[in-house]
Amino acid sequence: NAGVMQNPRHLVRRRGQEARLRCSPMKGHSHVYWYRQLPEEGLKFMVYLQKENIIDESGMPKERFSAEFPKEGPSILRIQQVVRGDSAAYFCASSSGLAGGSFEQYFGPGTRLTVT
């Protein structure tokens, strides 16, 4: 039973380019969370999605960032016109959600984005 998968593991983008980060949740999980972690900082919640729905995006910057979780395929976190300050580790986590009786989240290995 594969865990949460994220790709790419490392991504280098020049300022102004777009970054697309992908996350496939654990089998049987329909809830996905995205987090950002800066060096020496804690995890910051960005967005919470279920299939085809954004449930809470209160942690997402208003501009340049978007997320989706289509009916088929992985969840995508998209960052347009990247700036150096976007350099961070982006983690995705999945859970079965309240309907599944659990708040427990399982994390993917993360994508380390470097903006040059």
Added chain:
Amino acid sequence: RKEVEQDPGPFNVPEGATVAFNCTYSNSASQSFFWYRQDCRKEPKLLMSVYSSGNEDGRFTAQLNRASQYISLLIRDSKLSDSATYLCVVYASGGSYIPTFGRGTSLIVHP
């Protein structure tokens, strides 16, 4: 006051020692609590849930003190492999599915 606070440490202990961390939370209506472990440059891994009655898993014991609004993690007989950052996670009540992570407490176990 921050929603979830942890002493960043580092806690520097010898092998075999017992060490305890606390994590305080500000929302008295918080309902669900967890401890995660994060190794350097790796993803957080679920360590254990924290139940009202306490929870023990081998050398690890987690407890909840609602009156004082904190959770604790006790590690007995520390191993070198326990060296990591320990994150506490709190979910508020009212149907919120959004967790708040503490910044973590660093533990270094030395020979």
